[in-house]
Amino acid sequence: MAQTAEKTILDGITKPGQVAALSEAELEQLASEVRARIIDVVSRNGGHLAPSLGAVELTLALLSTFNLDNDKLIWDVGHQSYAFKLLTGRANRFDSLRTLGGLSGFPRMAESPYDHFGVGHSSTSISAALGMALARDLSGLHHHVLAIIGDGSLTAGEAFEGLNLAGHMGRRLIVVLNDNEMSISSNVGALSLFLSRTLSRRWVRQTRKEVLKFLRSIPRIGQKLALYAMRGEWSFKSFFTPGMLFEAFRFTYIGPVDGHDIPALRRHLQMAAAVEDGPVLLHVRTHKGRGYAPAEKDPTQFHGVGHFEPDTGMLIPSGGKAPSFTSVFSDTLLQLAEKDEKIIAITAAMPEGTGTSSFRERFPDRFVDVGICEQHAVTFAAGLASQGYRPALAIYSTFLQRAYDQVVHDVCLQNLPVTFCVDRAGLVGEDGATHHGVFDIAYLRHIPHIRLLAPRDEDMLRHCLRTALGGKEPCALRYPRGAGFGVPLTGEPRLLAPGVGEILRQGEKIAVIAVGNRAHPALEAASLTEKELGFSPLVFDPVWLKPLPEEQLADLARRFDRLLIVEEGVLAGGFSSAVLEFLNDNSLLRGQQIRRLGLPDSFVEHGKQVELRELAGLRAQGIAKAIRELAHRA
Incomplete structure (x- = not known):
C-alpha cells in the first residue's frame, strides 16, 4: 500500500519569521530538508547548486536572528540564495525555479518583498547595503542592513570600493563574508575564534577607547603612546586572525566562524548586531556543495549545473550531437x-x-x-x-x-x-x-x-x-551559448576579407539579412515559405557588423523592395539600426518595405533558449511568419 508522504518542517514554513521559533534540532532537520529540495529541483531545472548548498545553515542562522520584515538583507550575485527563496514564502513555487514564468534563479525585488535588492552580477551587495544604511539613518530608523558576499565576489573592485566608503562613513552595517572558495588566511583555529569573539565585544571596544583616550591625554608623548598601542593591537590581531585587511577599512572584524554550525553562527550574528559604532564584517567559512557528495567533490562542476541524476550526480547529456x-x-x-x-x-x-x-x-x-x-x-x-x-x-x-x-x-x-x-x-x-x-x-x-x-x-x-x-x-x-548547427569543420581557419558578407541563398523579391546564429534559421524559413509564396527569398549573412558590408547592402537595397533584418540582440542601436543609418546616409532609401526582427526595448525574462527565441519570433517559424507578412504588405 502506498504511503502518504510525511509532512516536513519545510512544508510549514510560509514566512521567514517562523524560522526563529524553531529549536536547534528542528533547525538541523530543516537544513536537511532544504538541501534535499534544492538538489531535487536543480537536478531537473539546472542552476547554481554548490554555492546554495553551502549557504543553507548561514541562511537559517540569518532568518532566526534578524527580522526580515524590518531588517534588510542583500545577497551578492544570488548564487547562494536558493535556501532563502525556499524559506521566504516561495517553497510552493520552487519547482518552477528558472523556468519560463517561474521563479528567477536570482533575487528580484519584483518577485518577493524579502528580496530587498535585485542582483545577478557580482560584488554589488556592499555598495547597495551602504546606500540602504544611509537611507535608514537619514530616515531616523534603526533596523539592521546586511550584505552577504562570497563566492569570489570579494575579488572585484566594486566590493573594495564599497568597503572603503563604508569604513569612511562609519555607518552601522553588517557585511557577512561567506568564504567558500578563496583562502583569505590559514589561521582559522580555536585561538582565532577566541580572539575574534573577545576583541569584538562591546566592553572590550569601550575599554579600548578609554585607554586610547587616556594615553592621548599624557602631555608631549600621548599621541605617540596611543599610536604604539594601536600598532601593537594591529600586529597582535593580524598575527592570529585574518582580520587586519578589514580593520584597515575601519571595520570591526569578527571570525572566522564555522558556517555550518547554526548555534555558533547565531551567536556571532548577534555579536555583529550588537556593534553600534560603525561597520562590522563577520567572516564565515563554508563548504560549497555541503551535504551532497558529488558537489563537495567537484564544486566547480556543480557551481552552475544542468540536468543531473540526483542519486549519483551524473550529468545528463543535453542530447545535441554538434559541438558547442x-x-x-x-x-x-x-x-x-x-x-x-x-x-x-x-x-x-x-x-x-x-x-x-x-x-x-x-x-x-x-x-x-x-x-x-x-x-x-x-x-x-x-x-x-x-x-x-x-x-x-x-x-x-x-x-x-x-x-x-x-x-x-x-x-x-x-x-x-x-x-x-x-x-x-x-x-x-x-x-x-x-x-x-x-x-x-x-x-x-x-x-x-x-x-x-x-x-x-x-x-x-x-x-x-x-x-x-x-x-x-x-x-x-x-557567438551564442549552446550547440552549433553540425556544420563540418573543414580545412584550416582562413582570413576573412573585412566588410564582406556572404549570400547563402539566392532569391528574389525579399532579401533576408540574418546576423550570426540566426542565419541558419533564416535559411530554414526561406525554404518553409518558398512553395507557399511562389518564390524564394534571398538570405544574406553580413558576417561583419563593423565595418558593414556596404557594397553588398547597397546592392540589396537597389535590387529588393522588401528587406527583413534579423538579429538576436536589441533592436535599439543594434545591427538593423546600423543598416538603416547606412541606407539613409547614402540616399538608398526609396520607399522599400523594411521589417526588423530582434529584441524589443524591454528586459527578457528567464526560460529555455528555444522558448525565448520562439516568443521573440527568432526561430525558423517566426522568421517565416515575418517573411509572409512582408510579402503581403501593400
Whole structure:
C-alpha cells in the first residue's frame, strides 16, 4: 500500500519569521530538508547548486536572528540564495525555479518583498547595503542592513570600493563574508575564534577607547603612546586572525566562524548586531556543495549545473550531437596558439565556462585568470597588446558590459589589437535578464576603431577567430551559448576579407539579412515559405557588423523592395539600426518595405533558449511568419 508522504518542517514554513521559533534540532532537520529540495529541483531545472548548498545553515542562522520584515538583507550575485527563496514564502513555487514564468534563479525585488535588492552580477551587495544604511539613518530608523558576499565576489573592485566608503562613513552595517572558495588566511583555529569573539565585544571596544583616550591625554608623548598601542593591537590581531585587511577599512572584524554550525553562527550574528559604532564584517567559512557528495567533490562542476541524476550526480547529456560554439572556440584558439606564441588567453574567473581551461593546461604561462575583475581584464589585455602580444579575452557578453569604459579608452582609443571573444551573445536561457547577452552589438558598434564579427555557425567561428587575432585593430566576435548547427569543420581557419558578407541563398523579391546564429534559421524559413509564396527569398549573412558590408547592402537595397533584418540582440542601436543609418546616409532609401526582427526595448525574462527565441519570433517559424507578412504588405 502506498504511503502518504510525511509532512516536513519545510512544508510549514510560509514566512521567514517562523524560522526563529524553531529549536536547534528542528533547525538541523530543516537544513536537511532544504538541501534535499534544492538538489531535487536543480537536478531537473539546472542552476547554481554548490554555492546554495553551502549557504543553507548561514541562511537559517540569518532568518532566526534578524527580522526580515524590518531588517534588510542583500545577497551578492544570488548564487547562494536558493535556501532563502525556499524559506521566504516561495517553497510552493520552487519547482518552477528558472523556468519560463517561474521563479528567477536570482533575487528580484519584483518577485518577493524579502528580496530587498535585485542582483545577478557580482560584488554589488556592499555598495547597495551602504546606500540602504544611509537611507535608514537619514530616515531616523534603526533596523539592521546586511550584505552577504562570497563566492569570489570579494575579488572585484566594486566590493573594495564599497568597503572603503563604508569604513569612511562609519555607518552601522553588517557585511557577512561567506568564504567558500578563496583562502583569505590559514589561521582559522580555536585561538582565532577566541580572539575574534573577545576583541569584538562591546566592553572590550569601550575599554579600548578609554585607554586610547587616556594615553592621548599624557602631555608631549600621548599621541605617540596611543599610536604604539594601536600598532601593537594591529600586529597582535593580524598575527592570529585574518582580520587586519578589514580593520584597515575601519571595520570591526569578527571570525572566522564555522558556517555550518547554526548555534555558533547565531551567536556571532548577534555579536555583529550588537556593534553600534560603525561597520562590522563577520567572516564565515563554508563548504560549497555541503551535504551532497558529488558537489563537495567537484564544486566547480556543480557551481552552475544542468540536468543531473540526483542519486549519483551524473550529468545528463543535453542530447545535441554538434559541438558547442564554446568548445569550437577553445579548440581553434589552441590551434592558433600552437603557431603563434604571442597569443595570450585571458578570462575573468570563467575558465571552464569560456572554454579556456584547456588553454590553461596546454600553455600555463600564456594563460591568465584575473578573477571577477572585468575592468582590470580589459586594461590588462590592452597592456599586453601595447607590447606586441595578441591577447584573446574570453568573456560573456553580459560581463563585458562591466568594462565598457576600459573598452573605449584603454583599447579602442589607443587602437590596440585586443580580441574580445564574446561568449553567450544573445539569449542565454534560464539565467535570465541579468545574463542575456543582447546589448553587445549596440554598445560596441559605435566605438571608433573596433571591428565586429558575428559567425553564423561553428565553422565560421574558426575563421572569425583567426581573422580577429590576425588584425591590427581591436576586434570583437560574438557567438551564442549552446550547440552549433553540425556544420563540418573543414580545412584550416582562413582570413576573412573585412566588410564582406556572404549570400547563402539566392532569391528574389525579399532579401533576408540574418546576423550570426540566426542565419541558419533564416535559411530554414526561406525554404518553409518558398512553395507557399511562389518564390524564394534571398538570405544574406553580413558576417561583419563593423565595418558593414556596404557594397553588398547597397546592392540589396537597389535590387529588393522588401528587406527583413534579423538579429538576436536589441533592436535599439543594434545591427538593423546600423543598416538603416547606412541606407539613409547614402540616399538608398526609396520607399522599400523594411521589417526588423530582434529584441524589443524591454528586459527578457528567464526560460529555455528555444522558448525565448520562439516568443521573440527568432526561430525558423517566426522568421517565416515575418517573411509572409512582408510579402503581403501593400
